[in-house]
């Protein structure tokens with residue numbers, strides 16, 4: 001038995017050298033046995049590879065067909081992997097007349113009894129810009145062969161933050177009370193300029209070396225799981241970075257959307273659900289490019305579709321992640337996204353998948369959510385969605401551009417959703433003005449925003465640095481370095497001594513609320529009862545058969561006493577409570593005062 005393994009290894013090594021002359025890229029780099037998904041497409045890239053005919057002899061694995069395109073440097077082998085197939089090395093032979101070569105392809109076993117962490121309303125997600133959070137390994141700041149070197153003096157350059165840094169701060173994240181992390185993409189994005197954000201991917205199967213290695217990413221998942229923290233991977237299907245080898249040598253003339261001259265998307269999501277929309281506008285939305293260096297992938301090409309689906313299955317299986325955040329959801333073909341979701345959910349029914357639909361209108365958001373019977377017959381398979389209507393209204397209300405009535409008004413549109421609890425709620429993220437900035441650096445308004453996020457329906461997401469009142473209103477500024485994340489930093493906001501008094505006030509406040517929320521199931525799954533705001537105050541209750549929490553946000557300039565009669569339909573079931581932030585006992589529910597520009601959260 002051991003001899004056989006050795007022999008296979010020798011053959012494997014010989015073949016790699018042999019195949020290296022012929023094949024530059026093989027994707028996916030390896031695959032798995034025991035999957036529901038059995039029709040694997042292996043993409044081979046090499047000079048005139050399409051002229052070769054592959055054969056394979058392996059029990060339980062068969063070549064079904066091959067696909068070629070107008071580019072002879074690509075060959076797609078379609079392989080059927082039976083459930084009974086054993087892990088091992090597939091030895092492919094390639095022949096073209098008298099020329100031949102072999103190469104080995106690894107089949108690993110799918111994880112058995114793997115415990116993925118659920119992500120649901122019990123969780124609060126911490127969003128990180130990995131280049132800007134913590135530099136855990138100085139040795140990977142600049143990597144030979146990569147375009148951009150680290151330079152912290154330039155906001156558009158790489159700063160050196162990495163996976164090692166996030167891993168080092170998992171306890172910090174956990175102690176604050178977060179139970180999930182979402183990091184902006186960390187796959188290779190080797191672009192000459194402006195690549196730190198990660199959304200222009202140049203290798204769908206490898207972590208950017210400036211963030212670390214694939215092994216370090218797997219380790220991040222393992223270390224997170226030890227602490228009960230779930231990991232959400234940011235994925236991008238709409239586009240890739242033009243530093244990818246696909247740009248120099250395009251796999252197929254229809255691999256990306258081609259225009260006679262460069263054409264932007266119209267960035268107008270309303271045309272997708274619009275029953276009257278023209279093909280012209282829809283085409284521009286779906287087929288137009290996000291930016292000049294981001295070729296727009298054509299997911300109507302079945303080769304592209306399969307390629308993308310497999311990258312997902314690969315990462316879920318390989319890294320054991322718990323969730324996916326899908327970028328620019330509505331810029332992809334919606335039917336393709338449904339196919340993708342069905343396949344991924346068949347393989348991993350418990351996987352959390354949230355789609356970014358950046359629209360401020362609840363009606364449009366509901367179009368993209370599962371269970372919404374749309375007029376055009378489209379029924380999205382997407383369960384979780386980014387709640388931009390709530391984000392934009394929190395910004396508008398607490399920047400004092402609109403009154404608090406508008407927050408109530410937005411929440412009152414929840415009838416549009418089959419299940420509002422599957423909305424991911426947030427007040428800012430890596431793309432929009434930070435909370436403390438839109439609150440005009442008013443800590444009392446900041447506290448109301450945080451209170452809303454951590455008591456309203458849905459799954460809250462908080463952007464890194466919110467806990468220390470980081471500011472910023474455009475991309476590079478709102479993605480600033482976390483102070484103390486770099487060895488040379490003079491301020492270390494990871495410690496209470498390194499924070500200002502005001503930062504500690506914010507930090508302690510959010511820590512207290514997060515840890516309270518963690519054990520307060522009525523916030524996770526309770527119903528909502530709310531009242532038309534009066535005297536600039538929005539009052540709502542989260543309740544179930546056993547528990548009830550009252551939240552009152554007073555955005556006005558005067559303190560108010562809540563009108564008992566107005567709320568008596570629910571308040572008359574209780575006679576006392578405890579204010580969550582101050583721990584004060586409230587013995588008279590007829591005399592609840594909400595401070596001016598302040599709030600109360602009362603556990604009844």
Ligand SMILES: [Ca+2]
Pocket residue numbers: 135136137138139140141160161162210
């Ligand atoms: Ca680094």
Ligand SMILES: [Ca+2]
Pocket residue numbers: 238285286287288296297331332333
């Ligand atoms: Ca597109």
